[in-house]
Amino acid sequence: MAGESVGLETSIVDSLSSVEKWVSNNSDLLVQYGVNIISALLILFIGNIFVKVIAGSVAKVLRKKGMDKAVVEFIHGIVRYTLFVIVLIAALSRVGVQTASVVAVIGAAGLAIGLALQGSLSNFAAGVLIVGFRPFKSGDYVEIGGVAGSVDAIQIFQTILTTVDNKMVVVPNSSVIGSPITNYSRHATRRIDHVIGVSYGADLKKTKEVIQKALEADERILKDPAITIGVVALADSSVNFVVRPWVRTEDYWAVYFDSLQAVKEALDAEGIEIPFPQMDVHLNKAES
Template identity: 45%
Template sequence: MDLHVQALNALNTAITAITNYGLNFLAAILLLIVGWFGSRWVARLLNRGLSRLKACDEMLRHFLTSAARYGVLVLVGIMVLEKFGVQTASLITILGAAGLAIGLALQGTLQNIAAGIMLLAFRPFKVGDYIVAGSLAGTVEGLSLFLTDITTPEGIKVVVPNAELWNKPITNYSANPTRRQDFPVGISYADDVDAALAVLLNLAGEDDRILADPAPQAMVTNLGESSVDIQLRAWMKADDFWPLKWDMARKIKLAMDASGITIPFPQRDIHIHQA
């Protein structure tokens, strides 16, 4: 009789365990399904919200949505493990310690990722901009979470870690649609200053690339040792900056020659007095 009771108790215990395990298994499957589709829903919702922000780059948007999705999946995984009696507190501690060790080992890489996120979020430059950062100058060809590709004016490709770029002052010459340029020239003390200034203003008026507003200015900037230094100050579109710089240097020389205005070279007069 006792054996029969023990057998029934063992059977009931087994059935209860199987039932509980089965329910936990079904709950875990349900959690995985809900978590899978829920993570995709969260990612789509976040992507939709971030896409409305002009300051949010496509790469940054992709990174944030992916991080949100995998974050939801990690939480779901922890909940599933709890259903099977796994001590998640210990698991979280182990994962935290492992994450700390990996973080210390990949400190430089993580700095580049953090800097990449900052560059994508604050957008001090975009692809196609001409920038100067420290001793590096060139056109931005690509930006990722780890590296920035820059091509120098000589056509040399430079791959820069984002952390190095973020920690330096960045000058962006393409950020504004217009730029000002000064065209200096020296004339002889014997020449007519007003006539020389008029030549500069006429050149500015004849070139359609020079903007009328703000209006070009011509001025005397210095009385040098061998020349009167004058200057044309003009605004132009950023894309016209370098072509105008080269064209105007030639035009100024030809116009001064045509007007009989001398562009002197540095010289010293030596007077010899006989005793």
Template identity: 50%
Template sequence: MDLQNLTPEQLTSLFQTYALPLVWALVIFIIGRIVAKILTKIVGKMMVKSRVDETLVKFVQSLAYIALMAFVILAALDKLGVETTSFAAIIAAAGLAIGLSLQGTLGNLASGVMLIIFRPFSVGDFVEAGGQSGVIEEIQIFSTKMKSGDNKEIIIPNGQITGSTIINYSAKDTRRIDLVIGVGYGDDLKKVRAVLEDVLAKEERVLKDPEPTIGLLELADSSVNFAVRPWVKTGDYWPTLFTLQEEIKTRFDQEGISIPFPQQDIHVVSNTAA
């Protein structure tokens, strides 16, 4: 087409047919992008004011921006005369195919969002989750990172965590230590109780409220078993447990109280022929 031979009316018609839609499409894209960024920031600020986890804030902002930009692009293409209905159908079909191929990943994503929203544990908590136990170091969108007691890094998919039982040992301020102390059938039970009470009373980390429980638990095959259940602060659980067991053994040795081990008496009967 020779533009030099075109009349002003033809040039105006060409401009309205091709150039003007292109200009409008660019205006829609530029302004839409600016508006999308502003709205995304507003959503982020509202979530921060609501004290939502920073990881979830960034994730929601990313999703919001992508959704808004998809709308802006479709609007710009529509201004250019592109059939956006079929284009949107293609995007939906592609999204469905991607979603089906990434079911496990999307499941971990959804589980990560649930962990961040419902907060069954926080960073620094000692938990059992997903078949593992350790201290939580980081809660990510797809996985959770924890550190084991022997300083190993464990990364667990979030879907595995939400699909199993979660035990949070750090959720409460206090914990109860459950000890089973066995003594011999020939030992003085009142003396045993008095020694156990004295050991607990002298341990400063044992709480006075709730009071420790000492009771005869069972008459076992080889021992009389006492349940010794003191309460301590959660952070003192393991040090107090180790100290109490050592102190009880030491005091029993000093007081002449036996700690029996499993044993059997075998009686052999011999039949002699007459």
């Protein structure tokens, strides 16, 4: 046992001696690699700070120029990720990795990732088209592929909407481009469409005048274009009037609800009936 202990101690001493000798012989190399690694970490740390500052400054300048918030966020994301890749290549170059090799590897990896993630690339390309053609801007109320909401942001791969009941909806940019887009906020004015049914016994001329007067009492309803009121259908249970006032886009829903109430109250005050659905049944007595 004593011999084995002495042999183990001798082996440890020899190993430590070999390590010490290797460190002594390669001290310059170790110092160089240590400096390079520390430099690379500093490049990553400081570079990341500069990336955030530069990307933030670009976004700030674009906002001052009055550019749409959604477009600003899209450009901000592209600038930030592009600059970070440059910083990463500079840090790898500092530790001895050939820049040309890194670019080649990134290119090959990008090709492989692109083939694997074709959907994501199509979303990115669609995002560029959205920013370029601008079918909507931040804050617009839109309907895209059956989803309606206000535009919060156009990101690199998706568009963020907020619905009227305050739910966040993420729509892939490719779906935005690939489906009809209805922008309710693009124009300054909108038309409200109501269909009001009255009984067949009602005086149609008087009914039209009552509806016209009820709508003209609301100052939010525009004088130009003029209000359209006319008989649109002779339905099973009622004579249907189409009622189409124009309002400012921001007043649409408020006037929509208020105008329905105003017309109903005006018709009631004049004794003009809005009938329930009804059916006439005729009984024929069979002769015995």
